[in-house]
Amino acid sequence: xxxxxxxxxxxxxxxxxxxxxxxxxxxxxxxxxxxxxxxxxxxxxxxxxxxxxxxxxxxxxxxxxxxxxxxxxxxxxxxxxxxxxxxxxxxxxxxxxxxxxxxxxxxxxxxxxxxxxxxxxxxxxxxxxxxxxxxxxxxxxxxxxxxxxxxxxxxxxxxxxxxxxxxxxxxxxxxxxxxxxxxxxxxxxxxxxxxxxxxxxxxxxxxxxxxxxxxxxxxxxxxxxxxxxxxxxxxxxxxxxxxxxxxxxxxxxxxxxxxxxxxxxxxxxxxxxxxxx
Numbered sequence: 001x002x003x004x005x006x007x008x009x010x011x012x013x014x015x016x017x018x019x020x021x022x023x024x025x026x027x028x029x030x031x032x033x034x035x036x037x038x039x040x041x042x043x044x045x046x047x048x049x050x051x052x053x054x055x056x057x058x059x060x061x062x063x064x065x066x067x068x069x070x071x072x073x074x075x076x077x078x079x080x081x082x083x084x085x086x087x088x089x090x091x092x093x094x095x096x097x098x099x100x101x102x103x104x105x106x107x108x109x110x111x112x113x114x115x116x117x118x119x120x121x122x123x124x125x126x127x128x129x130x131x132x133x134x135x136x137x138x139x140x141x142x143x144x145x146x147x148x149x150x151x152x153x154x155x156x157x158x159x160x161x162x163x164x165x166x167x168x169x170x171x172x173x174x175x176x177x178x179x180x181x182x183x184x185x186x187x188x189x190x191x192x193x194x195x196x197x198x199x200x201x202x203x204x205x206x207x208x209x210x211x212x213x214x215x216x217x218x219x220x221x222x223x224x225x226x227x228x229x230x231x232x233x234x235x236x237x238x239x240x241x242x243x244x245x246x247x248x249x250x251x252x253x254x255x256x257x258x259x260x261x262x263x264x265x266x267x268x269x270x271x272x273x274x275x276x277x
Contacts, residue, residue: 121271122165127245129226132166135216136176136187138231139249139267146176149183153190160194162268167201175208175219184209229267236261 116124126132138144140163142154166172174191178184188204196202208219217238220228229247230236236248240258247270248254253263264270 118161118165118271119168122162123169125271126166126170126227129170129245131171131173131223131225132227132229133173133175133220133223133225134229134267135231136174139229140174141187141190144231146179146183149176149178149186150180153183153186155190155194155196159267160196162271163196164199167196171206172202173206173208173219173223173225174202175210175216177211177213177215178209179211 134140137146137149140155140159141149142156143149143152163172176187178187187209188207191197191202191207192204197204210216210219213232213235216230216232217235220239221242225243227245227247228236228239228243229249230239231249233248233250233254236246237258239246240261244260246258246261247267248257248261248263249265249267250263251265257263262270
């Protein structure tokens with residue numbers, strides 16, 4: 001029994017070696033015009049990591065017991081050799097298929113894609129920007145016009161998770177045009193009730209209000225952010241020359257959008273996390 005288990009292990013390792021050779025050659029192949037020490041080192045490290053993972057998997061996997069063949073009551077001498085040969089071929093084929101399956105499962109699990117976290121997606125999308133300015137109406141709030149803020153202010157629940165993630169590593173400023181002081185108080189209360197001031201890195205002093213639409217342009221020019229997020233195409237156009245990146249929240253993409261301006265229907269869709277809500 002010990003010899004047979006050892007033989008199975010040796011055969012499994014041989015088959016794994018064949019799989020690893022194919023996988024590594026496909027993933028880390030070096031073209032004649034683009035050879036480098038760095039790429040070779042990556043291939044060696046990846047191969048070593050795969051070997052370690054496989055060894056760990058193999059030690060945890062219990063050996064598959066062999067079924068005992070029932071003794072035959074009687075057989076003709078002339079057919080005995082043929083019968084045992086056929087049984088050996090079938091058993092060998094089953095063991096080979098089992099070994100292939102076990103080796104393939106280990107490799108497939110190792111190469112499963114790792115889903116990025118929300119924080120990683122936000123940092124990647126914002127190109128590691130450290131300062132962001134964003135208007136409130138139509139982006140953070142459900143309301144779209146200053147007149148609506150005189151009655152109520154409602155934070156969009158679908159954008160809250162993304163907004164809180166941005167405040168973890170960005171200096172975020174929110175801004176909006178309001179018609180009276182009461183509207184500003186409603187906005188601050190809505191943000192506070194949503195937990196933005198407690199869970200995130202945003203403070204009330206970074207929520208700015210102005211009395212005219214172009215007031216946001218002045219705020220952004222003074223703050224000099226890496227990103228500005230707005231729904232007004234005129235403000236986006238005015239700031240295109242001064243701001244590194246902009247995100248235009250709009251259901252339709254403009255044909256004359258500058259190369260540093262991105263368009264998305266919502267803030268959360270820009271980061272690809274609409275399915276979470």
